[in-house]
Amino acid sequence: MTLHKNYIGGQWVAGTDASVNINPSDTNDVIGEFSNASREQVADAIGVARKALVKWSGYTTQMRSDILSNISIELFNRKEELGELLAREEGKTRAEAIGEVARAANIFRFFAGETVRINGEKLASVRPGIDVEVSRDPVGVVGIITPWNFPIAIPAWKIAPALAFGNTVVFKPAELTPASAWALTEIIAKAGLPEGVFNLVMGSGPIVGQAMLDGVDAITFTGSVKTGRSIVQRATERMIRVQAEMGGKNPLVVLDDADFDTAVFCAVDGAFLQAGQRCTASSRLIVTDGIHDRFVAAVAQRIDKLVIDHALKAGTQVGPVVDQRQLDQDLRYVDIGIREGARCLVAGKTLKRETPGFYLSPTLFVDTTNDMQINREEIFGPVASVIRVKNYDEALAIANDTDFGLSAGICTTSQKHARHFQTNIQSGLTMLNLPTAGLDYHVPFGGRKGSSYGAREQGRYAIDFYTIVKTSYLTV
Ligand code: ADP
Numbered sequence: 001m002t003l004h005k006n007y008i009g010g011q012w013v014a015g016t017d018a019s020v021n022i023n024p025s026d027t028n029d030v031i032g033e034f035s036n037a038s039r040e041q042v043a044d045a046i047g048v049a050r051k052a053l054v055k056w057s058g059y060t061t062q063m064r065s066d067i068l069s070n071i072s073i074e075l076f077n078r079k080e081e082l083g084e085l086l087a088r089e090e091g092k093t094r095a096e097a098i099g100e101v102a103r104a105a106n107i108f109r110f111f112a113g114e115t116v117r118i119n120g121e122k123l124a125s126v127r128p129g130i131d132v133e134v135s136r137d138p139v140g141v142v143g144i145i146t147p148w149n150f151p152i153a154i155p156a157w158k159i160a161p162a163l164a165f166g167n168t169v170v171f172k173p174a175e176l177t178p179a180s181a182w183a184l185t186e187i188i189a190k191a192g193l194p195e196g197v198f199n200l201v202m203g204s205g206p207i208v209g210q211a212m213l214d215g216v217d218a219i220t221f222t223g224s225v226k227t228g229r230s231i232v233q234r235a236t237e238r239m240i241r242v243q244a245e246m247g248g249k250n251p252l253v254v255l256d257d258a259d260f261d262t263a264v265f266c267a268v269d270g271a272f273l274q275a276g277q278r279c280t281a282s283s284r285l286i287v288t289d290g291i292h293d294r295f296v297a298a299v300a301q302r303i304d305k306l307v308i309d310h311a312l313k314a315g316t317q318v319g320p321v322v323d324q325r326q327l328d329q330d331l332r333y334v335d336i337g338i339r340e341g342a343r344c345l346v347a348g349k350t351l352k353r354e355t356p357g358f359y360l361s362p363t364l365f366v367d368t369t370n371d372m373q374i375n376r377e378e379i380f381g382p383v384a385s386v387i388r389v390k391n392y393d394e395a396l397a398i399a400n401d402t403d404f405g406l407s408a409g410i411c412t413t414s415q416k417h418a419r420h421f422q423t424n425i426q427s428g429l430t431m432l433n434l435p436t437a438g439l440d441y442h443v444p445f446g447g448r449k450g451s452s453y454g455a456r457e458q459g460r461y462a463i464d465f466y467t468i469v470k471t472s473y474l475t476v
Contacts, residue, residue: 001032002032003018003033003034004033004179004202006035006041006199006200006201006202007189007198008037008044008045008048008200009045009048009195009196010189010194010195010196013035013041015035015036015038015041015202015203016036016038017035017036018034018035019033019034019175019202019203020032020033020034021033021089021176021178021179023091023357024089024090024091024311024319024320024321024323024357025088025091025309025312025319025320025353025355027356027357027358028355028356029088031085031088031089031179034178034179034182034202035203036204036207037201037202037203037208039207042170042201042208042211042212043211043214043215046141046143046170046212047215048195048196048199049168049169049196049197049199050168051196052194052195052196053166053167053168056163056166056194056197057137057138057167061115061118062116064115064164064166065112065113066112066192067163067193068108068109068111068112068115068163068191069108069109069112071108071187072105072106072107072108072109072112073105074187074190074191075102075104075105075156075184075187076102078187079101079102079105080098082101082180082183083097083098083101084097084312085183086151086152086177086180087311087319089179089180090148090151090176090177090322091275091320091321091358092277092311093316093318093319094311094312096273100150100152100153104152104157104184107156107157107160107441107458108156108160110160110459111160111161111164111462112164114161114164114463115164118165120133120135120136121133121134129475129476130474130476131473131474132473132474133471133472133474134469134470134471134472135469135470136463136468136469137467137468137469137470138167138466138468139167139217139218139465139466139467139468140167140168140218141167141168141169141170141215141217141218142158142167142168142169142216142217142219142220142466143213143215143218143219143220144158144159144162144169144170144172144219145172145205145212145220145222145231146158146171146173146181146221146222146223147174147222147223147224148174148175148176148322149274149277149278149380151173151174151179151181152180152181152183153441154222155171155173155180155181157441157458157462158220158222159171159184159188161463161465161466162466163193163197163198164466165467167218167466168197168198168199169197169199170199170201170212171185171198171200172200172201172203172208172209172212173200173202174223175203175204176323181202182200185198209227209231210234213235213238216240217240218240218241218465219235219240219243220242220243220244220465221242221243221244221245222245222279223245223246224246224247224378225246225247225378225450228453229246232453232454242453242454243454243457244453244454245279245445245446245447245451245457246279246447246450246452246453247378247380247404247450248280248404248405248407248447248451249283249284249375249376249377249378249402249403249404250270250280250281250282250283250284250409250436250437251284251285251398251399251402251408251409252267252271252282252284252285252408252409252411252435252436253286253395253396253399253408253411253421254266254267254285254287254291254295254410255288255291255392255410255411255412255414255417256288256289257412257413257414258291258411258412258413259411259413260291260294260295260298263291263295263411264302265435266282266409266411266434266435266436267282267285267299268302268303269437270282270409270435270437271382271384272303272362272382272384273317273318273437274318274437275320275321275360275381275382276381276382276383276384277321277322277326277380277381278437279378279406279451280406280407280429280437280438281380281436282384282407282436282437283378283383284370284375284385284398284399285299285384285386286386286387286395286398286399287386287387287388287389288388288389288391288392288395289388289390292386292388296345296364296366296386299364300346300364304346306318306362308351308353308360308361309353310353310354318362320357320358320359320360321381322358323358324358326358326380327350327358327360327381329379329380330348330360330363330380330381330382330383331350333373333374333377333379333381333383334348334363334383336373337363337368337373337374337385340372340373340374341367342366342368342372342374343365343366343367343368344363344364345364345366346362346364348360348361348363348381348382349361360381360382362382362383362384363382363384364384364385364386365383365384365385365386368385368386369387370387370398370401370402376403392412392420392421396420396421396425399425400426402449403449404447404449404450405426405427405449405451405452406427406428406446406447406448406452407427407431407437407447408429408430408431408436409430409433409434409435409436410430410431410433411433412432412433418432426448426449427447427448427451428444428445428446428448428451428452428456429445429446429447441458441459444456444457444458444459444461445458
């Protein structure tokens, strides 16, 4: 079996031991072995990244832009092959995976452009004979910790702006999806960066992730609330810049006046595609009385027909969940929902397919209340609850009654309610007659409350995290 090594200081280096990566659609399919970096190797990676800072930030913006552009072109050219690898290790469908690689390519292309657009301000001083310039410096060595559910797009939306604005990088991907991260690293390694500018350290959160926190100048994380909180705490203790994107408990409000087909589409797509493993997935369907019964029946009928099978098989609409631990967690929440009195209209169960994998059918709970555990905690699986409400006001109050605030949608034809929702929903993303998941790559992404901490990611707003503002006073 091929051993995939870490990438430190421009060299491929073996770690202390290695982990085996398996395909969730077919647990007999072993993707490869991936080296786990030691704490010392993480420290080495931070050291070489620090050394490379002066050289890299001194590159012209054209040189940095060209390198990001090289990465983008290679990702576009190889999107089919990389998409297949991604689907094989993560379990999303081939089409979704190829789309994700194309998204990563677009992100690198976007930031190749942003690199040459870095600007500042020049102001007159309030004192005579002085000019004031406001410019942006790189933050330094950026630590990047990513989850398994978007194993190439999330790394791309952190790595591309970090490099664009002159930072160096130490990247730790999720344990479950090292293959996509390794493939991306191989592309980055050939793109023309000086040694040490980009480093890959694979391995566990408690060892590799923790070791990163001790040395970097800034940390950007996407993952669970629990890990995110501990990372924010450690980072603030060290007084380094931190950005954490965590979970969601995203509401989709469906009003009586909604276009019926649009509402059903938004619910099924937002809650169940990609097996519900998106932090923007709709998990609370908040539905007004007049449309409730018809809507619930249609959603139940639609999800019953979803084709759940091997991620790479033609016709598959939903692949397996990512691993046994996630499957157990999803089923545990189904039990919790039943025990706390939710009616299980469609009950999720494990499915047998031609190959052994973590196949799980969707669950739709009805007659739920917003205080139930299934409506308070992120499940991260193909499980959604319906909450019946009397009117828009009650729907909005329930939508906002949550510890999270990532994405929120409303299906309505009323402009009045749509505008009111857009203004008053406490979330970072809001969708009108669209699923809560499914986002563009060139605009800011992030949430409120327990969902996000720190500056926004993506689009032109990414510069705020990856640069530090400098104000210069110059006598003329
Ligand atoms: P999930 O439960 O979806 O795996 P996690 O928050 O545990 O979410 O993982 C997201 C990323 O955070 C992964 O790369 C993981 O290795 C990393 N991670 C987990 N625990 C820690 C930790 N204590 N310190 C730093 N990184 C961690």
